[in-house]
Amino acid sequence: MERIRADARAATEAIADLGAEALVHLAVTSVPDAEHGGRSGMKEQNVIGTMQVLAAAQGAPKLRKLVVRSSTAAYGASFRDPAVFTEDTEPRAVPRGPFARDILDIEGYVRGFRRRRPEVAATVLRFAPMISSSAETSLTRYFAQPVVPTVLGRDARLQFVHVDDALEVLHRSVTENHPGTFNVAGSGVLMLSQAVRRAGRVAVPLPESGLSTAASLARYLGVEQIGLDQIDLFVHGRVVDTSRLIREFGFTPRSTATAFEEFIQAHAAGSSLTADRLAAAEHAILDGIRRVRAAAEGDPAHPAKSRA
Numbered sequence: 001m002e003r004i005r006a007d008a009r010a011a012t013e014a015i016a017d018l019g020a021e022a023l024v025h026l027a028v029t030s031v032p033d034a035e036h037g038g039r040s041g042m043k044e045q046n047v048i049g050t051m052q053v054l055a056a057a058q059g060a061p062k063l064r065k066l067v068v069r070s071s072t073a074a075y076g077a078s079f080r081d082p083a084v085f086t087e088d089t090e091p092r093a094v095p096r097g098p099f100a101r102d103i104l105d106i107e108g109y110v111r112g113f114r115r116r117r118p119e120v121a122a123t124v125l126r127f128a129p130m131i132s133s134s135a136e137t138s139l140t141r142y143f144a145q146p147v148v149p150t151v152l153g154r155d156a157r158l159q160f161v162h163v164d165d166a167l168e169v170l171h172r173s174v175t176e177n178h179p180g181t182f183n184v185a186g187s188g189v190l191m192l193s194q195a196v197r198r199a200g201r202v203a204v205p206l207p208e209s210g211l212s213t214a215a216s217l218a219r220y221l222g223v224e225q226i227g228l229d230q231i232d233l234f235v236h237g238r239v240v241d242t243s244r245l246i247r248e249f250g251f252t253p254r255s256t257a258t259a260f261e262e263f264i265q266a267h268a269a270g271s272s273l274t275a276d277r278l279a280a281a282e283h284a285i286l287d288g289i290r291r292v293r294a295a296a297e298g299d300p301a302h303p304a305k306s307r308a
Contacts, residue, residue, distance in 0.1 A: 012056035015063075022065040022174055025053050028106065030071070030099045030229070031138050039098055046102040054113045057120070066122040067173045068110050072159075072183060072240050073100040074126055077232040085240045087126070087181045097229030107181075121179040125169060128185035128240065129233075131259050132163040133266030138230060144267045148196050152205040156237030157189040160260055165253035172249050182248065183240040186256035192234060199264050 006014050015023065028046050032039045050068075057063055073095065075085045080092035095101055107124060114122050129139045142148065161184055169184050196203045246252050253259075 011053045012059065015056045015060050019062050020057075020060050021062050022067070023053070023057050023060070023063060024067040024170065024174060025050065026069045026170075027053075028069050028071075028102070030073075032098065042098065043102060046099075047105045050106045050109055054109050057113065058116060063117070063120055065174065065177070066110075066113070066120050067170065068106065068122070068124050070107055070124050070126045070181075071099070071103050072126050072128050072185065072238055073097070073229055073233075074103045074107060075238060075240070076100055077229075077236040077238050079236060081236060081238070083239065085183070085238070087183055087241075087244055095229070095232070097232060099229045121177050123173045123178050124181040125166075125173065126181065126183050126240070127166055128159045128161045128183075128238075128256075130163050130166055131160040131263045133262050135163050135263070140263065142230070143195060143199050143201065143263070146201060147204055148199075148201045149204045149206055150192060150196065151235050152207050154192075154235050156192045156234050157239050158192060158195060158233070158237060158256070159185040159189055159239055160256045161185050162254050162259035162262070165251075165259075168251060169245070169249060169253070172251060176249075178248050180244075180248070182245045183242050184245055184253065185240050185242050186253045186259050187242065188255045188257055189237075189239055190256055190260060192237070195260060198260065199267070 004014055004018075027049055029042055032042045036042075037044065057066055072085070074091065075081070075089060076091040076093055076095035077100075078093045082089060091104075095104070110122060110124055113120075130137060131140060165186070166184060169182075172178065190198075193203065242253070
């Protein structure tokens with residue numbers, strides 16, 4: 001194995017020079033980063049970058065295997081969703097989050113590649129949100145905060161995949177032959193309320209109409225990169241079927257509850273309900289209510305006018 005460092009614009013030359021036989025594309029980002037161009041930079045990396053990588057793969061005569069990182073976000077998250085998604089389920093509505101829309105574009109380009117290069121074993125891995133003791137994502141930061149904003153009257157069903165299991169599936173995708181599209185997630189589900197309680201955090205329920213306020217509140221609490229994709233997940237949830245993965249790979253990822261428990265153990269510090277944390281939660285709840293009421297009255301500049 002030879003490792004080089006190059007961006008997608010250098011992919012054609014690098015892949016040709018190396019005579020690549022297997023290509024694994026993991027350069028997909030799930031949240032905009034203001035330091036790297038925000039949403040435009042995110043789309044440049046996800047969509048344009050994938051186009052350039054696949055164009056390079058198209059011209060690689062020795063290529064026999066392509067593995068592409070995708071996400072269960074491809075199914076979207078809405079009230080029209082089925083209880084469980086299989087790999088053949090089409091999204092019921094166009095996702096409103098930028099990451100989910102990028103994923104749909106990426107998978108569309110892979111389908112085009114499969115038609116042009118049918119002799120290449122192309123594997124698409126739709127990962128559930130990853131979690132572990134060391135994972136650093138917007139979702140892990142969300143659950144690591146002492147106060148967790150949730151949506152009033154909603155209790156989403158969540159699935160996770162342990163990072164080590166995701167790596168094992170990637171490894172088998174390269175060393176074995178598994179063409180097709182596969183959901184990668186841990187068995188079972190956790191309700192959002194269960195996850196918050198198990199993590200020892202304080203939930204801050206906000207009205208669904210105040211989702212933008214929830215995002216602002218999350219940023220106030222330190223979850224700086226929560227966006228529409230995550231908000232929709234917390235409202236509607238998402239559960240996928242993994243029987244195809246287990247059957248074809250001969251591998252069963254650890255359960256969602258087990259993966260989440262490892263995360264909890266690594267973030268146990270600060271999970272007890274101290275007086276300071278309860279005071280912070282009360283302040284956050286009252287502040288969120290004031291903002292929502294002020295927005296509803298059409299006078300966000302004067303939240304004090306809201307009735308107590």
